[in-house]
Amino acid sequence: MPSTQRLATKAIHAGEPEPRILGSVTVPIFQSAMYETSGREGYHHTRYIRLNNSPNHLALHGKLAALESADAALVAASGMAAISGALLTVLSAGDHLLIQDSLYGGTHDFVTQDLPAFGISYDFINADQPETWAAKRKRNTRALYVETMSNPLLQVNDLLAAVAFARAEGLVSLIDNTFASPVNFRPSERGFDLSLHSCTKYLNGHSDIVAGAIIGKQDLVESVRRKLNHLGGSLDPHACFLLDRGIKTLAVRMRQHNESALTIARFFEGHRAVSAVNYPGLAGHHRHARARELFDGFGGILSLELTGGLTAAERFMEKVRIPIRAPSLGGVESLVTRPATTSHSGMAPEERRKLGISDSLIRVSVGLEAPEDLIEDFDQALA
Numbered sequence: 266m267p268s269t270q271r272l273a274t275k276a277i278h279a280g281e282p283e284p285r286i287l288g289s290v291t292v293p294i295f296q297s298a299m300y301e302t303s304g305r306e307g308y309h310h311t312r313y314i315r316l317n318n319s320p321n322h323l324a325l326h327g328k329l330a331a332l333e334s335a336d337a338a339l340v341a342a343s344g345m346a347a348i349s350g351a352l353l354t355v356l357s358a359g360d361h362l363l364i365q366d367s368l369y370g371g372t373h374d375f376v377t378q379d380l381p382a383f384g385i386s387y388d389f390i391n392a393d394q395p396e397t398w399a400a401k402r403k404r405n406t407r408a409l410y411v412e413t414m415s416n417p418l419l420q421v422n423d424l425l426a427a428v429a430f431a432r433a434e435g436l437v438s439l440i441d442n443t444f445a446s447p448v449n450f451r452p453s454e455r456g457f458d459l460s461l462h463s464c465t466k467y468l469n470g471h472s473d474i475v476a477g478a479i480i481g482k483q484d485l486v487e488s489v490r491r492k493l494n495h496l497g498g499s500l501d502p503h504a505c506f507l508l509d510r511g512i513k514t515l516a517v518r519m520r521q522h523n524e525s526a527l528t529i530a531r532f533f534e535g536h537r538a539v540s541a542v543n544y545p546g547l548a549g550h551h552r553h554a555r556a557r558e559l560f561d562g563f564g565g566i567l568s569l570e571l572t573g574g575l576t577a578a579e580r581f582m583e584k585v586r587i588p589i590r591a592p593s594l595g596g597v598e599s600l601v602t603r604p605a606t607t608s609h610s611g612m613a614p615e616e617r618r619k620l621g622i623s624d625s626l627i628r629v630s631v632g633l634e635a636p637e638d639l640i641e642d643f644d645q646a647l648a
């Protein structure tokens with residue numbers, strides 16, 4: 266597939282088998298756990314769903330690598346399978362990790378509750394203050410981990426400094442690119458070693474599967490593949506099929522998510538019942554200039570605080586009619602949640618407060634409904 270193609274074209278055609286399987290325009294679901302062998306090949310030639318090498322897996326690997334202009338990709342059973350699998354590949358007992366302090370809750374809990382049992386230590390860093398990182402680097406530091414946009418405050422950290430620091434210090438650089446999706450940011454093009462995704466979100470886009478991906482340098486992706494073969498976090502072929510189908514509309518969906526979220530962020534910004542809006546596309550966002558330089562769009566997620574605090578936030582959550590009160594994000598339907606009770610409930614309240622995540626913070630995943638309808642609905646909920 267020529268690499269000069271635009272992302273919208275790659276999302277549809279990259280990775281698809283050539284020639285087509287019996288002429289089939291889509292990749293059929295290969296619902297077979299194992300595949301016949303010649304009897305003369307070794308284990309590494311075995312085709313088996315857990316080894317992530319059915320035709321459905323291979324099509325997705327080609328597509329995902331092409332979307333981020335990367336060497337290679339691998340799908341996994343969930344975003345957390347991708348994140349835990351990647352971290353357990355690049356880190357071993359005795360190693361140390363530098364990791365952004367405001368993290369997706371599941372990653373935070375894995376790092377703080379599980380990595381120490383593997384003999385792996387970590388230090389949190391403020392990913393917007395590169396001048397503080399060297400003091401936390403240890404002799405045994407092996408990797409640096411950041412997120413493209415922080416959840417739920419939508420901070421845009423110094424991603425280019427993260428790549429430069431990792432290179433200078435000989436560390437593996439990893440980034441969770443779920444919030445941006447390959448449409449808005451492609452980590453390999455900026456020098457990251459591994460990009461991780463919860464494909465449950467934008468990549469699939471329809472809130473009907475859980476899936477993950479690891480995208481990046483060939484040797485590292487291959488090492489993660491071997492690790493996941495042992496850990497067992499492979500994606501089922503039927504979920505592969507649905508993910509492949511979802512990715513085909515990624516470019517057009519993201520364009521609308523970007524546009525609607527910006528319109529809605531501006532509406533909230535101008536509303537007197539709203540005291541703060543976190544969205545990198547707003548000119549008033551702390552790192553708007555950086556976001557413009559790094560991203561092709563600002564994504565579909567925003568968070569806000571109401572002047573009436575927690576009581577007003579609870580009332581707002583009850584009064585909205587179109588968005589569904591549910592965790593997760595990135596689907597066609599708008600969702601609202603209070604991170605203190607969902608994604609970040611595993612954190613101690615004082616830890617949340619230190620990061621600026623108040624109990625009254627509301628996160629909105631702007632879906633693909635007409636933005637005018639969403640604004641009318643938000644307006645009545647704020648009244």
Ligand code: PLP
Pocket residue numbers: 343344345346369371416441443444462463464465475476477593594
């Ligand atoms: N990374 C981010 C930024 C997320 O928001 C999530 C889930 O909400 C994950 C990773 C974990 O993904 P999954 O639920 O697919 O395991």
